[in-house]
Amino acid sequence: MFRIVSIARANSREALSSLRAARLRTILGLIGISVGISSVIAMISVGEIAKQQARKQFESMGTNIVVVRKSHSISTSEGREQQIQLSDVMNMTQSIPSITDAGTRISGYGGFVHAGTEVGEGSIQGVTQSFASVAKLPVRSGRFISDLDINRLFCVVGYDIALAMREAGTFEIEGSLIELEGNLFTVIGSLGPVSENYALPVNIDANRSVFVPISTSSRLNSKPEIDVIIARSRKDLNYELVTEEVTNYFRSRNPDLVLDVFSAQQLIKQMEAQMQTFTLLLATVGSISLIVGGVGIMNIMLVSVAERRREIAIRRALGARRGDIQSQFLIESVILTMAGGLLGIGIGLAATYVICQFTGWDYLVSPISVVSGLVTATFAGLFFGYQPARQAARLDPIVGLQSGG
Amino acid sequence: MKDSRDKLELVDIYKTYRVGPVTTQVLCGINLEVAAGDLVSIMGASGSGKTTLMNTIGLLDHPTSGAYIFQGQNTAKLKDKQLSTLRGRHVGFVFQSFHLLPLLTALENVALPLVYQGESRSQMKRRALEELEKVSMSDRVNHRPDQLSGGQKQRVAIARALVVQPSLLLADEPTGALDPDTANDVIVLLKKMNAEQGVTILIITHDPAVARQCKRQLQIDNGQLIENHVKAAIDRESFVPDVGADYFAQVTTG
Ligand SMILES: Nc1ncnc2c1ncn2[C@@H]1O[C@H](COP(=O)(O)OP(=O)(O)OP(=O)(O)O)[C@@H](O)[C@H]1O
Numbered sequence: 134m135f136r137i138v139s140i141a142r143a144n145s146r147e148a149l150s151s152l153r154a155a156r157l158r159t160i161l162g163l164i165g166i167s168v169g170i171s172s173v174i175a176m177i178s179v180g181e182i183a184k185q186q187a188r189k190q191f192e193s194m195g196t197n198i199v200v201v202r203k204s205h206s207i208s209t210s211e212g213r214e215q216q217i218q219l220s221d222v223m224n225m226t227q228s229i230p231s232i233t234d235a236g237t238r239i240s241g242y243g244g245f246v247h248a249g250t251e252v253g254e255g256s257i258q259g260v261t262q263s264f265a266s267v268a269k270l271p272v273r274s275g276r277f278i279s280d281l282d283i284n285r286l287f288c289v290v291g292y293d294i295a296l297a298m299r300e301a302g303t304f305e306i307e308g309s310l311i312e313l314e315g316n317l318f319t320v321i322g323s324l325g326p327v328s329e330n331y332a333l334p335v336n337i338d339a340n341r342s343v344f345v346p347i348s349t350s351s352r353l354n355s356k357p358e359i360d361v362i363i364a365r366s367r368k369d370l371n372y373e374l375v376t377e378e379v380t381n382y383f384r385s386r387n388p389d390l391v392l393d394v395f396s397a398q399q400l401i402k403q404m405e406a407q408m409q410t411f412t413l414l415l416a417t418v419g420s421i422s423l424i425v426g427g428v429g430i431m432n433i434m435l436v437s438v439a440e441r442r443r444e445i446a447i448r449r450a451l452g453a454r455r456g457d458i459q460s461q462f463l464i465e466s467v468i469l470t471m472a473g474g475l476l477g478i479g480i481g482l483a484a485t486y487v488i489c490q491f492t493g494w495d496y497l498v499s500p501i502s503v504v505s506g507l508v509t510a511t512f513a514g515l516f517f518g519y520q521p522a523r524q525a526a527r528l529d530p531i532v533g534l535q536s537g538g
Numbered sequence: 539m540k541d542s543r544d545k546l547e548l549v550d551i552y553k554t555y556r557v558g559p560v561t562t563q564v565l566c567g568i569n570l571e572v573a574a575g576d577l578v579s580i581m582g583a584s585g586s587g588k589t590t591l592m593n594t595i596g597l598l599d600h601p602t603s604g605a606y607i608f609q610g611q612n613t614a615k616l617k618d619k620q621l622s623t624l625r626g627r628h629v630g631f632v633f634q635s636f637h638l639l640p641l642l643t644a645l646e647n648v649a650l651p652l653v654y655q656g657e658s659r660s661q662m663k664r665r666a667l668e669e670l671e672k673v674s675m676s677d678r679v680n681h682r683p684d685q686l687s688g689g690q691k692q693r694v695a696i697a698r699a700l701v702v703q704p705s706l707l708l709a710d711e712p713t714g715a716l717d718p719d720t721a722n723d724v725i726v727l728l729k730k731m732n733a734e735q736g737v738t739i740l741i742i743t744h745d746p747a748v749a750r751q752c753k754r755q756l757q758i759d760n761g762q763l764i765e766n767h768v769k770a771a772i773d774r775e776s777f778v779p780d781v782g783a784d785y786f787a788q789v790t791t792g
């Protein structure tokens with residue numbers, strides 16, 4: 134037992150000095166492996182961060198959210214003409230036991246003029262009163278649209294619009310006037326900042342929007358269409374049950390209307406599936422570069438064995454067993470891949486940081502990714518070092534002593 | 539130190555090399571018994587099989603047929619692991635071209651056989667320093683081989699061969715790469731080790747002057763060993779008292 138420790142210790146020190154002696158080859162091998170390992174690191178880190186990000190978004194959004202949308206996969210023009218009826222939305226809470234709250238909107242687009250200046254451009258959303266609660270829109274001042282504001286020219290402005298209005302010189306936003314597509318609206322409230330949830334199958338973009346009563350919007354909009362319903366289910370309900378109830382409800386109202394019903398759990402699953410595709414892609418890149426790097430390492434080690442045949446034979450003459458020689462070269466290749474691995478971990482974490490900068494996700498160092506990187510590096514060292522080490526161990530010492538190396 | 543187990547015995551050893559269609563009979567029925575503590579020279583023409591014989595005795599090479607008894611064991615039956623262990627514990631090698639590892643210091647080179655014995659680090663260092671002291675290389679401990687002269691390299695190699703306190707030391711033309719004076723130093727050193735530590739030594743040499751200094755002289759010819767009995771008998775009478783005086787004379791002058 135003591136013998137193994139002693140050999141391992143002496144060998145790792147000698148491995149370092151012999152790797153130093155073959156500097157250029159060592160560096161080339163390091164590059165190959167580090168690209169492979171950095172892919173592994175980036176793959177796991179980005180996956181981890183994205184998952185975390187999704188979880189966070191749903192935590193703020195609430196996991197009991199249900200989104201109903203006209204199906205994008207309708208092919209017949211007849212099917213496309215079918216509309217979601219506002220009255221059906223308003224009746225959802227009463228008719229569907231699992232639904233506690235439901236809001237909807239009609240979405241339009243336009244510019245906003247205030248006090249003679251353009252204060253923004255974005256969506257003009259005709260909404261029901263519940264839209265604020267189901268979409269978690271924070272009312273900062275005044276009040277949100279009420280279902281009693283039928284046909285009134287009232288509006289609630291999003292955070293960015295309110296800011297622009299203040300910049301235009303208006304301090305009291307409530308009560309001030311804003312012109313939307315040629316109609317003058319009275320502002321009755323403003324929203325706080327809302328971060329967009331990219332996991333939802335619907336864009337709300339509340340910060341750059343103006344919200345008006347849905348009745349008003351149907352009157353002003355040339356093509357008033359309900360594009361989405363956001364609802365809330367009772368907590369702790371099986372999502373399959375909820376989606377089934379919602380689907381059945383709308384089918385009973387209009388059998389020709391084809392809808393997609395999404396629950397939060399379903400969306401999380403869908404996102405995870407998407408992440409898997411992404412992970413698979415990175416895994417492919419990672420394993421290809423690992424194989425390329427590994428073959429490079431194997432080549433380095435084979436050359437090293439060929440060049441050091443005399444050294445191997447001398448060691449054998451001094452009492453080294455085949456196993457000792459094999460472990461010496463295995464240790465050497467593991468040291469090589471571990472060094473490449475450490476370099477790769479650095480590169481991988483840096484790449485992850487860059488990806489986070491682009492996507493706006495919160496950067497974090499995933500310990501699992503670092504551990505996996507080290508494990509992969511070690512494994513690559515053992516795997517690609519095995520054949521060269523075996524060759525070294527099987528070398529006939531007589532031949533080695535006669536050779537020039 | 540001397541032990542009946544330490545004697546070695548070769549019985550009817552044959553070694554044949556086959557390269558393609560050509561077969562070379564190198565050893566053709568070698569019979570040899572070497573007593574523990576003996577100092578034996580082996581001479582022979584180039585290509586006569588001296589190195590082959592030495593590698594066989596050192597358990598690096600395997601005879602095509604015949605029995606080789608080393609440390610009381612028939613080595614034909616042993617596996618690589620057991621052969622390596624026997625070799626590491628009981629055999630020291632000294633080569634014509636020194637065969638020191640170029641990246642290691644003198645101290646590390648000398649300690650290397652102990653690595654394969656599983657010695658502790660402090661013990662390795664202590665033993666290696668001891669051996670370097672015996673070959674008067676204490677002041678070159680941290681030199682690498684390329685920073686040493688030929689004679690110094692061979693002295694480090696002898697220290698390395700003796701660091702495990704082997705019962706058998708095999709020297710294949712240890713003076714072949716050295717000038718006459720340095721060569722003599724090395725032979726004197728080997729004789730001293732033989733006399734003081736009782737280690738059995740086999741020296742392969744082309745130099746009759748070197749051979750004459752050995753207790754027993756052998757000649758390899760046509761794959762067989764011939765013994766120079768008469769000469770050995772004369773030498774054995776006058777040899778032993780000479781060793782010490784010879785050695786000290788060398789040390790004081792060199
Ligand atoms: N690996 C080998 N394969 C084939 N033939 C070999 C091999 N090693 C040695 N020989 C042959 O065996 C014979 C003896 O070689 P050996 O090295 O033992 O000679 P030697 O007596 O040590 O010679 P020298 O004095 O030149 O060192 C030579 O003819 C050589 O060609």
Ligand SMILES: [Mg+2]
Pocket residue numbers: 588589590710
């Ligand atoms: Mg030879």
